[in-house]
Amino acid sequence: MVDMKETLIPVVGVVTDIRIDTPDVKTFRVVTPDGKKAFDHMPGQCAMLSIPGVGEAMFSITSSPTNTEYMEFSIKKCGCVTEWLHSMEVGQQITIRGPYGNAFPVDTAFAGHDMLFIAGGIGLAPLRSVINYCRHYRDRYGKIDIVYGSRSMQDLVDYREIIEEWSKDAGVSVHLTIDREQPEWDGHVGFVPNYVKELGFSTDKIAILCGPPIMIKFTLAGLQEIGFDKTQVYTTLELRMKCGVGKCGRCNVGAKYVCKDGPVFRCDQIDELPDEY
Amino acid sequence: MRKISLANLDALFAAIAAEETLYLPQDTEKGAVYAEWCEGATLSNALNTVRSPKDFFFPQTENLMDFKVEGKSIEIIDTRKECEDFVIFGVRACDVRSFEVLDRVFLSEPVDTYYKNRRDHGVIISMACTRPAETCFCQTFGIDAAAPEGDIVCHKTEDTLYLDAKTEKGETLLARLSALTEECDTSAVEAQQALIRERMAKLPLANLSASDFGADKTMEFFNRPEWKELSQSCLGCGTCTFVCPTCQCYDIKDFDTGHGIKRFRCWDSCMYSEFTRMAHGNNRLTQVERFRQRFMHKLVYYPTNNDGLFSCVGCGRCLAKCPINMNIVKVMKTLGGKDNG
Numbered sequence: 001m002v003d004m005k006e007t008l009i010p011v012v013g014v015v016t017d018i019r020i021d022t023p024d025v026k027t028f029r030v031v032t033p034d035g036k037k038a039f040d041h042m043p044g045q046c047a048m049l050s051i052p053g054v055g056e057a058m059f060s061i062t063s064s065p066t067n068t069e070y071m072e073f074s075i076k077k078c079g080c081v082t083e084w085l086h087s088m089e090v091g092q093q094i095t096i097r098g099p100y101g102n103a104f105p106v107d108t109a110f111a112g113h114d115m116l117f118i119a120g121g122i123g124l125a126p127l128r129s130v131i132n133y134c135r136h137y138r139d140r141y142g143k144i145d146i147v148y149g150s151r152s153m154q155d156l157v158d159y160r161e162i163i164e165e166w167s168k169d170a171g172v173s174v175h176l177t178i179d180r181e182q183p184e185w186d187g188h189v190g191f192v193p194n195y196v197k198e199l200g201f202s203t204d205k206i207a208i209l210c211g212p213p214i215m216i217k218f219t220l221a222g223l224q225e226i227g228f229d230k231t232q233v234y235t236t237l238e239l240r241m242k243c244g245v246g247k248c249g250r251c252n253v254g255a256k257y258v259c260k261d262g263p264v265f266r267c268d269q270i271d272e273l274p275d276e277y
Numbered sequence: 278m279r280k281i282s283l284a285n286l287d288a289l290f291a292a293i294a295a296e297e298t299l300y301l302p303q304d305t306e307k308g309a310v311y312a313e314w315c316e317g318a319t320l321s322n323a324l325n326t327v328r329s330p331k332d333f334f335f336p337q338t339e340n341l342m343d344f345k346v347e348g349k350s351i352e353i354i355d356t357r358k359e360c361e362d363f364v365i366f367g368v369r370a371c372d373v374r375s376f377e378v379l380d381r382v383f384l385s386e387p388v389d390t391y392y393k394n395r396r397d398h399g400v401i402i403s404m405a406c407t408r409p410a411e412t413c414f415c416q417t418f419g420i421d422a423a424a425p426e427g428d429i430v431c432h433k434t435e436d437t438l439y440l441d442a443k444t445e446k447g448e449t450l451l452a453r454l455s456a457l458t459e460e461c462d463t464s465a466v467e468a469q470q471a472l473i474r475e476r477m478a479k480l481p482l483a484n485l486s487a488s489d490f491g492a493d494k495t496m497e498f499f500n501r502p503e504w505k506e507l508s509q510s511c512l513g514c515g516t517c518t519f520v521c522p523t524c525q526c527y528d529i530k531d532f533d534t535g536h537g538i539k540r541f542r543c544w545d546s547c548m549y550s551e552f553t554r555m556a557h558g559n560n561r562l563t564q565v566e567r568f569r570q571r572f573m574h575k576l577v578y579y580p581t582n583n584d585g586l587f588s589c590v591g592c593g594r595c596l597a598k599c600p601i602n603m604n605i606v607k608v609m610k611t612l613g614g615k616d617n618g
């Protein structure tokens with residue numbers, strides 16, 4: 001039994017690249033010490049990263065599964081573990097375990113559809129994996145729209161990739177917005193929920209929402225106003241997690257464990273949960 | 278079925294302990310506790326132990342792994358070791374059922390190997406309850422105190438201990454003890470069972486019913502206004518979760534020993550405000566929500582995920598230990614009153 005695989009025991013990961021995205025978000029590239037990907041995953045799944053002695057924390061795997069060389073994590077500084085991760089230099093080892101959670105139904109419910117991605121702030125982290133998956137298998141999906149907003153221009157995560165890659169793809173339209181006017185910004189200004197309504201999308205799409213709870217709430221209401229049904233809209237829930245496998249009890253909401261039954265939920269499925277997330 | 282005279286109980290314990298570590302309830306000033314048997318130790322006559330036997334399989338704290346950190350490098354040290362065989366003697370029917378409740382959590386995929394290791398190496402010798410207490414309500418959950426589950430099931434009369442093996446593990450152990458025990462018929466046990474069932478039927482909580490609760494009743498109970506009053510005086514001390522044989526929430530924490538880092542798992546409690554706190558807020562802001570979580574989990578969420586099995590076994594520990602005298606029975610009577618008149 002002691003040779004059985006134990007999910008709580010992680011493997012060692014090496015940070016091979018660190019990108020500064022915003023004043024409080026950095027993206028870390030992680031491989032195993034022999035230079036490989038630690039494990040395979042599907043878009044939407046997460047991993048537990050840790051610094052021994054500091055603690056573990058759950059993060060979305062922001063790189064796409066189609067990237068066979070490494071995994072990436074976009075991490076916002078907000079506490080012990082995340083602060084430590086932000087202070088790392090290239091070459092630092094960490095620990096990693098996963099993948100955890102369900103995934104976006106990229107090969108089933110999403111296949112063949114026009115896609116509308118809507119993200120706020122660090123909420124782009126889980127979406128980036130799906131977006132790049134859809135871009136990789138471009139012919140499996142219809143038109144792709146990406147609405148992304150943050151507090152300021154400096155707070156847009158993955159800005160370079162968005163401008164230099166996503167917005168240049170055929171059939172992909174990117175709509176960026178920031179909360180308040182800024183001298184160097186000539187794009188849209190305003191909150192994501194309003195911007196989505198202004199853009200007025202056709203309702204034959206699958207929409208995926210990720211961001212702060214308040215943004216999700218208002219954007220979902222806005223989408224419903226313009227004719228979307230909750231069964232067309234997906235989002236992710238974020239609750240405190242420790243084990244990642246439905247045993248420690250932390251992320252329990254109703255009869256569901258967000259770590260294993262989520263984090264991806266269709267909005268009509270969320271209605272079946274007690275209001276406690 | 279085998280039997281042994283109570284006068285020879287020490288010899289029986291010695292024979293078990295000769296090959297496996299034996300734990301049994303023993304009296305201390307803090308009440309009965311499971312402790313290792315050694316020459317001269319006596320079996321407690323208390324109905325049940327203060328702490329549940331869940332520690333045997335899911336200890337309050339356990340070392341999960343170690344780390345060696347040098348500069349930028351990390352070495353992960355797997356500290357798991359095959360557990361030695363052990364025997365727990367005198368487990369009550371309610372507590373035996375609690376192992377099934379825990380099994381369904383820890384042995385479901387991905388298997389918790391720390392738990393499985395202990396579980397595979399533990400033999401459970403259960404004991405029927407001749408003197409059930411006023412706080413007992415195992416029968417509410419279909420548990421028969423007169424016929425516990427377990428690897429070996431025991432019945433103790435005034436002068437004799439009866440032993441019946443129910444599993445392969447139990448048969449192996451009982452076979453080893455055959456020189457000390459003798460074959461017997463079941464009449465004495467049956468007589469005792471009838472007596473126990475008669476006593477159970479007269480307990481104050483004999484008619485407590487869980488029939489209103491169970492799988493898929495989340496929306497029926499979640500928004501009930503009574504939660505507020507029920508939880509009003511709850512101190513959030515977590516005592517109920519710590520004495521409970523089926524509470525299984527845990528935390529994972531690292532500890533720097535100065536010579537390396539140890540990662541521990543320790544019991545946690547959904548009754549604590551820290552339990553769900555996040556950077557952007559807490560999804561259970563007040564004790565009302567935390568209190569509700571504990572009981573909704575036992576009476577509704579767990580059954581929803583486990584074929585209707587409740588995650589309370591009616592052991593009564595939380596009834597005895599809560600400082601404000603709140604408990605699951607009051608919750609059931611208040612919210613599931615239809616059959617609880």
Ligand SMILES: Cc1cc2nc3c(=O)[nH]c(=O)nc-3n(C[C@H](O)[C@H](O)[C@H](O)COP(=O)(O)OP(=O)(O)OC[C@H]3O[C@@H](n4cnc5c(N)ncnc54)[C@H](O)[C@@H]3O)c2cc1C
Nearest residue numbers: 057058059060075076079080081082125239240554555556
């Ligand atoms: C499924 C999932 C996916 C996530 N993906 C990402 C991601 O891609 N990028 C990212 O930056 N963050 C992500 N998070 C949030 C991330 O896990 C927390 O920011 C992190 O745990 C905070 O750890 P810390 O040690 O730095 O904070 P702590 O020192 O533990 O605490 C700082 C504050 O953060 C709170 N906190 C602890 N755990 C969580 C948690 N799980 N979620 C939110 N707050 C928490 C603490 O209670 C405290 O208020 C995700 C969380 C979940 C559950």
Ligand code: SF4
Nearest residue numbers: 511512514515517599
């Ligand atoms: S119900 Fe009682 S024992 Fe449980 S946390 Fe509240 S006060 Fe403590």
Ligand code: SF4
Nearest residue numbers: 521589590592593595
């Ligand atoms: S909730 Fe109370 S009565 Fe039920 S198993 Fe736990 S401690 Fe025993």
Ligand code: FES
Nearest residue numbers: 242244248249259
């Ligand atoms: S994180 Fe442990 S149950 Fe979900």
